[in-house]
Amino acid sequence: xxxxxxxxxxxRARDLGIQFDGSTGKNNAITDVAGVEVGYSTIIVDGNSKSxxxxxxxxxxxxxFPTGKAKKFNPVYANWHSLNGNGEMTGTTWITESGFLESxxxxxxxxxxxxxxxxxxxxxxxTDWHKTEDWWYTYPVVAETYDGFLNDIYGFHVKEKHVLxxxxxxxxxKLAEGNVGGGTGMMSFGFKGGTGTSSRIAHIKDDIFTVGAxxxxxxxxxxxxxxxxxxxxxxxxxVGNAVFNGPLTSRRxxxxxxxxxIIATDAPLLPHQLKKIAQRVSLGIGAVGGIxxxxxxxxxxxxxxxxxxxFDRNCNILAESLSNDQLTxxxxxxxxxxxxxxxxxxxxAETMVGINGNxxxxxxxxxxxxxxxxxxxxxx
Numbered sequence: 254x255x256x257x258x259x260x261x262x263x264x265r266a267r268d269l270g271i272q273f274d275g276s277t278g279k280n281n282a283i284t285d286v287a288g289v290e291v292g293y294s295t296i297i298v299d300g301n302s303k304s305x306x307x308x309x310x311x312x313x314x315x316x317x318f319p320t321g322k323a324k325k326f327n328p329v330y331a332n333w334h335s336l337n338g339n340g341e342m343t344g345t346t347w348i349t350e351s352g353f354l355e356s357x358x359x360x361x362x363x364x365x366x367x368x369x370x371x372x373x374x375x376x377x378x379x380t381d382w383h384k385t386e387d388w389w390y391t392y393p394v395v396a397e398t399y400d401g402f403l404n405d406i407y408g409f410h411v412k413e414k415h416v417l418x419x420x421x422x423x424x425x426x427k428l429a430e431g432n433v434g435g436g437t438g439m440m441s442f443g444f445k446g447g448t449g450t451s452s453r454i455a456h457i458k459d460d461i462f463t464v465g466a467x468x469x470x471x472x473x474x475x476x477x478x479x480x481x482x483x484x485x486x487x488x489x490x491x492v493g494n495a496v497f498n499g500p501l502t503s504r505r506x507x508x509x510x511x512x513x514x515i516i517a518t519d520a521p522l523l524p525h526q527l528k529k530i531a532q533r534v535s536l537g538i539g540a541v542g543g544i545x546x547x548x549x550x551x552x553x554x555x556x557x558x559x560x561x562x563x564f565d566r567n568c569n570i571l572a573e574s575l576s577n578d579q580l581t582x583x584x585x586x587x588x589x590x591x592x593x594x595x596x597x598x599x600x601x602a603e604t605m606v607g608i609n610g611n612x613x614x615x616x617x618x619x620x621x622x623x624x625x626x627x628x629x630x631x632x633x
Contacts, residue, residue, distance in 0.1 A: 261429045262429055263600070263601035264601065266596045266597050266600045269600065269622055270632040271481055275453045275585070275590075276453065277452050277453060277593075278453070278454060280427045280452070281451050281452055281593075282426075282428045282451065282465060282467075283317070283466060283517050284425045284426055284427070284428060285465050286452070286463050286517040287463075289317065289321075289517050290321045290322060290423040292418075292419045292420060292421065292423030293315055293316075293434030293435075294415040294416070294418035295313040295432070295433050295434060296310050296311075296312050297310065297311060297432075297437065298310040298410070302405070302610070308405050308408065308410075309403075309404070309608055310405055310410045311400060311437055311607045312361070312400055312404045312410060312411060313434045313438075314359060314360070314365075314411060314418070314434060315434035315435040315436070315469065316357055316358075316359055316419040316420045317357060317360075317423075317515055318357045319354060319517065320561070321423075322420070325382050325383075325384055326382050326386075327564075328353040328355040329557060329560075329561070329563075330354075330527060330559075331348050331555065331556035332352070332524045332525070332528040332531055332554075333552065333553060334532045334555075335551065335553070336538070336545045337545040337547070337550060339511065339550040340363075340398065340550015340552050341395075341397050342396035342397075342513065342552045343394060345394070345552075345554075346392075347392045348554070352523070353524075356394050357393070357394070357420070359416070359435075360395075360397070360398075360434065360515075361395065361411055362400045362411065362435065363397045363511075364407065364409060366395045368409070368411055368413065369411065369416050370395045373395070377391065396469070397435075397513070397550075398435070398469050398470075398472075399509075399511060400471065402440060402495070402611055402613065403440070403606075403613055404437075404607060428448075428450050428467075429448075429601075430447065430448050430449045430597050430598055430602075431447045431448065431449075431600075431603060432445070432603060435448065435469050436449075436471070439510070440495065441470045441472060441473050441512075441598065442473035442474065442478040442486055442599070443486075443494060444478075444493060444599055444614060445599070445616070446471055447469070447599075447601070447602045448467070448469055449595055449597035449598025450465065450467045451465070451592075451593035452465040453465075453586035455583050455586040457582050457583075462519055462583065464516065464517070464518045464590055465590060466514060466515070466516055466590035467514070467517075468512060470512050470594075470598045470599070472510040472511055472543060472546070473508065473543055474486075474544070474546065475489075475490060476490055477544060478541065480596055480621070480625065481631075483628045485625075486542060488624045489616075489617075489621075495612060496611060496612040498610040498611055499608075499609040500609065506546075508546030509546065509549060510549050511551065512538065512549070512550075512551050512595075514537075514538075514551075515556075516534060516555035516587055516591075517555075517557075518555070518556075518558070518559075519559055520557060520559060521560055521575060522559070522575060522580075522583075523574045526574065526577065526580060529580060530583060530587055532553075533587045534553040534587060534591050536591075537590070537594075537595070538595070540588065559573065603615045
């Protein structure tokens, strides 16, 4: 039986001996939070770059279901944060107002937000997502990063069928990373980037909680890249630089791009506490050298799968929450998971040639491990 794309894993950071703090869940992925499902549609089609719409296509869609597809409309507490707003995540106004995430989270390229949102709404109708309610509206959450350096982004190649493919492929367990899903055509710190994930276990008194992160990573200035505390970007400054072969002068500046980060946890948190979690994502980005560049949209969303029956249109509910004084281990877990998820995306990503022959080189595993070994930061 052919292994689904969602499950096909490339080497990961820990496979190379890279050191990280904290203990991971079983799969070291956002799906270590029980109930979370992730699916991809990866669109890679060659073309001649002679006209808009002719390719090459290097893009895709990622779908994240907080409590799985089978439960359908099942809102969870959530909140979000923007480190720099040069990007888009739809539905956030209502998340702020209501405190709930009511939809799957979809990730794609900058020009495909509309088609993805539209396709999700159609899928709601087709699958009776709202469970026979005859008067409903949900604001789907769709976030983006820009893949136009490699992808024929103005050809609008993401279609409804790709959105449905990502949804249909959503499942739990291990996840593929790198050039997959919405992260297919993305770059990070001057190297090929993309989709990455990680998780951490947090101990609070006698309880054990899981925090998982998934990133669509397309940001960073090369000289700032830091891995396991080592100035990798400076060490490899003249190695593997992206190649622009476009017919016109590129307006792209180093550091332009964006990163979307999704945090899941099974810890019982209320929306104001999930805001605190979302804010700590910035620290994980900073740990790898992110500075929130002007041309980089850095938008984060955090949700809790606890308090599963908290949403009720008619009745009062009782919700459990940790006290604010207990949250620090979750903050630490968030920072650590985000840091590793970004590096996992880069480790899994492979060199990609895109539109106009533009090239984004994968981060060389050999050069990286040699650099880390030089600083005594590599596990034997």
